[in-house]
Amino acid sequence: MDAQTAQEECKLFLAALESYKTGKMTPLLKEELKYQIQSRRLSEGRNELTLDLQADMTIHDQLEHQLRPEEIERIETRKEQNRNAAQKLRMKRKLEKDLVLKEYVELKKRNSVLREEIKRLSSEKEMMTMIMKNMCQEQIVHVTEPNAGQTSTKK
Incomplete structure (x- = not known):
């Protein structure tokens, strides 16, 4: 398993953990949707999407960091x-x-x-x-x- 796959699995695990804590499926669904979009792009021969971590954070997370x-x-x-x-x-x-x-x-x-x-x-x-x-x-x-x-x- 390469580093990128391990990192993606870690993100998926963290999203599942957040979903479990909050009782909301949104974080897990967002991660799964990202993987589906990414795999579709790669299968069509397009470039991989890059994500802006700052844009990925919710407003609450951004406020907490500030x-x-x-x-x-x-x-x-x-x-x-x-x-x-x-x-x-x-x-x-x-x-x-x-x-x-x-x-x-x-x-x-x-x-x-x-x-x-x-x-x-x-x-x-x-x-x-x-x-x-x-x-x-x-x-x-x-x-x-x-x-x-x-x-x-x-x-």
């Missing part, structure tokens, strides 16, 4: 703070949602109770109205009868 350790630590601290703040916000929204749902259920129950009271009061009003009508009719009949309530003293 930053001092304390800057990297500060970035990581900010990321952690951001994760914590996001988690706190999600919990707060969940609690608010639960409170709104609880209030909704309580208001729905209260509405039901009030509607039942409306029905009860309406029927009570109708009953009272009927009683009042009957009493008024009795008084009208009582007043219109000429001798109602009078006893005769003649013998």
